[in-house]
Amino acid sequence: MGQASRRPAEASLNEAQLLDTQRAFDSVAEDYDGPRGNNELIQRMRGTLWDTVSREVPAGAQLLDIGCGTGLDAIEFARRGYQVVASDWSPAMVGRTRSRAAVAGLESSVVAVHLGVQQLDQLQEEFGGIYSNFGPLNCAPDLHVVAQECARLLKPGGKLVFSVIGRICPWELGHYALRGRFRRASVRGTRGPAAVGMNKHTIWTYYYLPREFYRAFAPLFSLEHYRALSLFMPPPYLVHYYRRRRHWYERLGRLDDHLGALPLLRDMGDHFLIVMRRR
Numbered sequence: 001m002g003q004a005s006r007r008p009a010e011a012s013l014n015e016a017q018l019l020d021t022q023r024a025f026d027s028v029a030e031d032y033d034g035p036r037g038n039n040e041l042i043q044r045m046r047g048t049l050w051d052t053v054s055r056e057v058p059a060g061a062q063l064l065d066i067g068c069g070t071g072l073d074a075i076e077f078a079r080r081g082y083q084v085v086a087s088d089w090s091p092a093m094v095g096r097t098r099s100r101a102a103v104a105g106l107e108s109s110v111v112a113v114h115l116g117v118q119q120l121d122q123l124q125e126e127f128g129g130i131y132s133n134f135g136p137l138n139c140a141p142d143l144h145v146v147a148q149e150c151a152r153l154l155k156p157g158g159k160l161v162f163s164v165i166g167r168i169c170p171w172e173l174g175h176y177a178l179r180g181r182f183r184r185a186s187v188r189g190t191r192g193p194a195a196v197g198m199n200k201h202t203i204w205t206y207y208y209l210p211r212e213f214y215r216a217f218a219p220l221f222s223l224e225h226y227r228a229l230s231l232f233m234p235p236p237y238l239v240h241y242y243r244r245r246r247h248w249y250e251r252l253g254r255l256d257d258h259l260g261a262l263p264l265l266r267d268m269g270d271h272f273l274i275v276m277r278r279r
């Protein structure tokens with residue numbers, strides 16, 4: 001993968017755009033771990049990140065969750081014996097994580113903090129691993145700054161495990177192109193931030209190929225491996241296909257499991273899961 005190249009300053013997200021994204025997620029926090037944020041296809045992808053983090057970071061370590069949402073991952077990792085600092089830019093999401101930890105009796109293992117990925121300089125702890133699930137890093141104004149902050153916060157040899165929204169999603173291309181919605185079909189090709197609607201709000205999102213994403217981290221992190229998530233399976237918002245023929249789609253899921261890390265295939269999919277190691 002190539003040399004680091006900074007995104008032009010004018011293409012970086014501004015304060016108003018960050019607040020748009022915050023309001024969008026605040027508006028859905030109440031029911032986000034229902035069908036919207038945690039349907040069967042999302043749970044399947046979530047399981048892959050859980051197992052990857054468990055393999056890459058020793059149990060008992062302190063983890064940082066960037067963009068924790070309602071705290072489903074943080075609670076799972078607390079149950080697996082990690083200490084978790086769960087951060088999110090949406091105060092409503094942080095509230096959901098905090099109450100989930102209280103209900104589970106895991107307040108001593110999960111600390112929820114209102115902190116955007118653009119504010120990581122405010123953290124002083126040291127972490128054995130940092131993870132981020134389902135695209136919070138697609139909302140980061142500057143990945144180079146994220147890479148520097150992660151390097152500062154991680155112990156030497158510590159791991160990053162990120163699931164990131166990718167650029168090439170064949171299901172999405174086919175689904176929208178067949179309906180004549182060509183602009184929607186091509187949204188992941190946008191250079192710079194794309195305005196994506198959710199619940200009558202706007203999320204400002206960058207899309208990445210794995211190699212574009214890794215470029216920002218390359219000076220400080222070695223690339224361990226990456227794989228496609230939901231390449232043969234449809235993306236989670238097309239879960240109705242899956243529900244019509246579960247048995248058949250489970251076979252596609254197994255193709256994801258077996259083939260998703262192969263060259264070329266790993267560059268596609270709804271998301272990609274990338275693991276990097278602090279040099």
Ligand SMILES: C[S@@+](CC[C@H](N)C(=O)[O-])C[C@H]1O[C@@H](n2cnc3c(N)ncnc32)[C@H](O)[C@@H]1O
Pocket residue numbers: 018021022025026037066067068069070072073087088089090093115116117118132133134135136139140141
């Ligand atoms: C698709 S949700 C995923 C949530 C959670 N990781 C999960 O797996 O359910 C994206 C999350 O990123 C958060 N987010 C958006 N912009 C962010 C930012 N600038 N910094 C930190 N979190 C952000 C949102 O508030 C939301 O909780």
